[in-house]
Amino acid sequence: MTLYRQLFTWMLAIFFLLILAVTGIELNTTRNFLLTQQSAEVNNTINSMGLALAPYLEDDDKVATESVINALFDGGFYQEVRLKMLSDGSEIIRNYPVTVEGVPNWYIALDLFPVITEERTFTSGWLQLAEVKVVSHPGYAYREMWHSTIQLGVWIGALFVAAMLIIAVQLSRSLRPLATITDRAKEIARNKFGDPIPLPPTTELRTVVKAINQMSSQLEAYFDQQAKEADRLREHAYRDTVSGLGNRSFFVGQLKSWLTESAVGGLVMAKVDLISDTYQNQGFEQGDMIVTQFSKKLNTTISDADVTASRISKDEFVILAPNCSSEELMIIGESLLAIVNDMQHDPMGISPPKVAIGLAVNNSVNRDPSVLLAQADNALTQARNSPNHPISMIDQTANDSSMGKQQWKSLILDAIAHEWFVFKFQSASTSDQNVIHQEVFSAIEKGQDYYGAAHFLGAVEQLELGESFDRYVVNHMIERLIDDPALGPIAINLTQNSVTNASFIRWMSTAMQKHRNLAGRLFFEIPESVFVRFPDHVSLLTEQAHRFNFGFGVDNYGRNFQSLDYLNKFKPSYVKIDFAYTSNLDDEAQSHVLASICRTAHNLNITTIATRVETEAQLNKLSELFVSGFQGFIFEKKVENHG
Template structure:
């Protein structure tokens, strides 16, 4: 029970007891008054009766005596009148029916008024004339008492309602600062510190508490900001080129391994910018660094896809990793880089050849060898130098295979949605105790004997802007399965960038979450980190609705983008899935420090950190020491199969 309810209940109870006591005293006073009044009336009636009957009793006139008795007691509140003539022992008896109109029987049964009986002897001098006995009837007293009870009940009810409203209003006003303190304490417990300071309340005691809460909130916020910045510094030191702001060679190698392990479909763009080399040699390091920074900024503008990553792997060499990218798209990207360098040469006459060589390598899913792919792009770079006026060359491994074009992929994906050719499988993410945190949904297209994994068509989904249709299909089917099977889940569905940045999809997903609130806790949505970084306004629309209906969401490729990790505190995801570049080489001490730092940042915000592709016990044990508390990979699939 809340403090407000406790105080409200006790204050009402005390007020009710006081009112009850006052009511009891008032009713007791009324009863005593009516009882005294009734006794006095009986005495007065007997006295009047003695005066009226005296002459008739002396004359022994029974007829006149009886007439006087009838006149005195007719219509009064008396049960019985008995007169005994002492001269001859005769009696005159009058009895009246006992009825009380307008008073409930249960109230009369309370026996509030005793029957008053008065006996007296009438005399004349020393001569006793008659004996009289009068038994009162309490009907009038009950009627007046019942009327007083009703009036008091009405007033008590009105006063109780007024008191209840006044107490509720005053308590709410008095405890409003306490409620604010409680809400802020709950925010702090959830590691939410970006609220405005609590205004100081008028109550002296609460002022001290509010000051302490505000100070603690500020200190914790500063601590987490400092920790996030420290993680950013470590990450940048290990994986970021300080001059260009792009990833360094270590970062590129990690991303390359991750891509080759996942799908290996796409390509590489490598540019060797001789203009930068000449600038370093002829104008010095300051001008060379300035040119590198300028080129890197323009390079980033050519990267439109959230999955593309650019790195600087040497003084004048840059590489772009482009998953799920076609040969035509790579060629367009190469032409863009050529234009950037041409513009930077400041040769309005266009006489000098471009001081750059660009090699393009398109990879197929069969080639998962990093050294072979790098050798191919180096060969393409060498071939590009043979054509100084247009130094771009491509080596396409998929040129002689049966890979499909964009329109063929579009037709296949739309047909798969229309004819339910999609197949789903689930990969569990578990903690170290093998308890399943959730199961990630993997999608594939199966048409006859042809099988296409997600790595084959997800790039086409993004490029062809089919993400909204595809994600609607997957979400609808998973909701149907969760509704049919209460034991299934929780499930995590990957959302495409195209969907998360689409207002129509956000509205649709909001209505779905509102309609299926019972599935909250059994359904998660996984969003790439690059979308959080590049499109924070779009993501906030979706995450606000997810928080509103208690649906969880996660961050995919956590740590891939060289941006501050402060977005974690803003969006409050349920979990983050660590980018494979941070877990690919756990024997590297520097990499382990960076991994521990970025995981600690999430861990201290009560966000679950999940590592993917965990294959061995050694990996599991090492990751457990680095603030990783969720694992996804072959080792847990095997354990769950053995356990089953």
């Protein structure tokens, strides 16, 4: 029971008892008055009777005596009148019907008024003439008492209703600051910090509000500081301080992650001689300025959220471009060439570009990173042979049977139309094998041909088929959850194309509202790059998810170098740590960074999940670094062994 209800109930109970006491006193006073009035009336009636009957009793005139009795007692509230004449012992007896009109029987049964009996002897001098006995009837008293009870009940009822409303309104106003404090405490428990609570007029609550506001601001500052500390540590380990791009360690982690996930796309390696010449001829300060200038132009050129650039040495830069075709890779290379030409300040265009750019196209899953790097390095060497246009591409996929964009588009649309998609689930579990959720993996089965998600997801994004594909998967999973109440919770990966599409967001909002009973069994997973680059779009979707209590997670957590404070803004249910942070746990620096970014999420009550956990040693190490969820072969192996 809430404090408001307790106070309201007790105040009403006390007021009711007071009203009840006042009512009892008032009714008792009325009763005593009516009882006294009844006794006085009987006494006065007998006295009047004695005066009226005296001459007739002396003359022993029974007829006149009886007439007087009839005149006196007809229409009165009397049960019985008995007159015994002492001269001859004769009696005159009158009995009147006992009826009380307008008063319920249960009220009369309360026996509020006793029957009053008066006996008197009439005399004339010393001579006793007659004895009289009058028994009253309390009908009049009951009738008046009943009317008083009704009137008092109406007034008391109206007063009680009015008092109840006044107490409710005033109590609500008085406790409104306390309700605000309670709501803020709940928000703080969920690590939500808003504007300070206005100070209430009540002295006691004012002190509490001040404490709540101070605690909220301190916690918010603590989480901000912790997020910034994680950012600083992450940047120190993975970010080049001069260019602001990722460093060699960051690039290696991203490369391994990409090659393990899909390996479809390409690599751009650029050796910028303009930078090395500047360092050599003009010094470090001017060289750093050129690096900064080049990096800013490079970031402006790269618009794709999945494309990442790194500086791996003084004058070497690498761009990792997942899901890019050879044509798109060449466009990136030409853009780099244009940047260097612009920075050379050679309006006549006489000097050759001081850069060499090598392009390597790849579509082989699980390819060795060293092989791809060697391919890019060979392309870079070949580019040196064309000083006027130093770009070279090595495309191992040029002569294979890889499908083009239109073929992929046709296959994906046909798979949606003909239900060629198949789905597998991989569990994300705690260290003691309690399932957090099951991630959905899609594949296409067309006859004997099988295409895993790594083959076609890049095409889905490039061809802007994300909305159609995600709608299909979400609808299919909703039907599965409805048909199988034991299934779930499951997590569905959403594409960037969908999350930034207003039509898809409206559709998702309608679906969540319609199937709100699936909240807790259905999660949505959104890439971190979308949170960073398209916060306004993703907020529309996450607000609806919070509204209907659907959970959502962050994929590739920590991949982008922007601040992690977006966690506090969007409040995801979980984050999946980017593989770059978990690929080499023996590296002490990497472990510190991993612990820092995981602690930031952990302190916001956000579950942290590591993927591709293969061994018990990995699991134990990750458990020490604020990682609470694990996904990978280790649990599949445990399930198989258990089976």
